[in-house]
Amino acid sequence: MKIIIHGGFFSESDQSHEIKTAKQNSLKNIAQQAFEYLKTHSAFETVAYAVSLLENDELYNAGIGSQIQSDGVIRMSAAIMDGETQKLSGVINIQEVKNPILVAKELIQEDDRVLGGNGAKNYATEHGFENFSTEIPQRRSEYEAKLSAGGKGTVGCVAIDKDGKLAVATSTGGKGFEIPGRISDSATVAGNYANAFCAVSCTGVGEDIVSNATAAKIVTRVTDGLSLEQAFNKTFAELKTIDGFAGAIAIDKEGTIYHQDSYPTMVFASFDGEKFEVFS
Numbered sequence: 001m002k003i004i005i006h007g008g009f010f011s012e013s014d015q016s017h018e019i020k021t022a023k024q025n026s027l028k029n030i031a032q033q034a035f036e037y038l039k040t041h042s043a044f045e046t047v048a049y050a051v052s053l054l055e056n057d058e059l060y061n062a063g064i065g066s067q068i069q070s071d072g073v074i075r076m077s078a079a080i081m082d083g084e085t086q087k088l089s090g091v092i093n094i095q096e097v098k099n100p101i102l103v104a105k106e107l108i109q110e111d112d113r114v115l116g117g118n119g120a121k122n123y124a125t126e127h128g129f130e131n132f133s134t135e136i137p138q139r140r141s142e143y144e145a146k147l148s149a150g151g152k153g154t155v156g157c158v159a160i161d162k163d164g165k166l167a168v169a170t171s172t173g174g175k176g177f178e179i180p181g182r183i184s185d186s187a188t189v190a191g192n193y194a195n196a197f198c199a200v201s202c203t204g205v206g207e208d209i210v211s212n213a214t215a216a217k218i219v220t221r222v223t224d225g226l227s228l229e230q231a232f233n234k235t236f237a238e239l240k241t242i243d244g245f246a247g248a249i250a251i252d253k254e255g256t257i258y259h260q261d262s263y264p265t266m267v268f269a270s271f272d273g274e275k276f277e278v279f280s
Helices: 017-038 041-054 100-109 117-124 139-142 207-212 216-224 228-240
Strands: 002-009 074-082 087-094 113-116 155-160 166-174 192-196 199-202 246-252 256-262 266-271 276-279
Touching: 002 017, 002 041, 002 199, 002 246, 002 256, 017 041, 017 155, 017 256, 017 266, 017 276, 041 074, 041 100, 041 155, 041 166, 074 100, 074 192, 087 100, 087 117, 087 192, 100 166, 100 199, 113 117, 113 166, 155 199, 166 192, 166 199, 192 216, 199 207, 199 216, 207 216, 207 228, 207 246, 216 228, 216 246, 228 246, 228 256, 246 266
Parallel strands: 087 113
Antiparallel strands: 002 155, 002 266, 074 087, 074 166, 155 166, 192 199, 199 246, 246 256, 266 276
């Protein structure tokens, strides 16, 4: 059993010692809570749980603390994928729910598993998700001052459970000040992908991640026989040709944990029950 989570990239406003310490402590605590949860739950259940904890922390650009778009509205996206069944479900540009990842998880049982906009919100309401504003004062002041803090932020989790099953979940509040209707990579296989061999969650500039098909490429290359490190190196070399801005976390079927970013600094934490690795 192993778990790795990420909290996106640092922005210029994140460089204070207080913020760095807060993120480091938050990531470590959430990784530990999620690992404890993993002991009695599947990887699929655990990645949703871990990402919901990240969504509940305003330090991150997902759920509470999501960025505000150019028209003054918060729209969020999230997806989850079960490596065993290879089913992906997600929500795109959903508004006024506390935990988009839990709505995405609920959708896994449906035939129509990726919903956007009003359809996603209506589904959430019909399934008992309460109306909830995720706006915090910091994001509103940034919006009003036309400043973007953390436009390369997403949260994600990859886990392997005691049965060797893999899963991944990813959630984002967007890049901030985007054109309404923009589609993030987080609810696509470019940013969130898993099968029986490997699971990957990405963060960074969504357009770059989609152009490079980053998560899907890494997983496919591991499936075809490359090591996790080789798959990352080849995929990030291709990302470099378009000067792409991305980071990714992964676990393969052997329990190998790997992470890489194209520009500093992705923040992440991993835990295997004994050893923490935390960077923020």
